[in-house]
Amino acid sequence: RATYTIPQARQSPLWHSHFEQAVRKELGGILEQGVYEVEPRADVPSWASIRRLRNIVEIKKSGTGKCRTVIKGNEEQQGVDYIHSSSPMVMHESVLLVSSCCNHAGMDCDQIDWV
Secondary structure (H helix, E strand, O other): OOEEEHHHHHHOOOHHHHHHHHHHHHHHHHHHHOOOOOOOHHHOOOOOOOOOEEEEEEEOOOOOEEEEEEEOHHHOOEOOOEOOOOOOOOOHHHHHHHHHHHHHOOOOOOOOOOO
């Protein structure tokens, strides 16, 4: 699958049919949920690193547009911007077990947070 930055996507013939709505949905959701706040640079402590964001758009297998907001992690330095990084994984069997239990109990499951 091809991914595009916003400037690249705007040049694409798919902008109006696929990407524009996906970008509006992503950015609207971020603002609505209060994921981050814009701070004046003068208010940022001298020891803090400012992380730059980037929006990536792509066409999903279903044929709809998808936009993701990501931090440019390649600019981070271990020990300065973070100490430890992890990507917790959930076993496929665990997801099936919880889904089966919900189904058996007649419950709708919209979201599961694994801790």
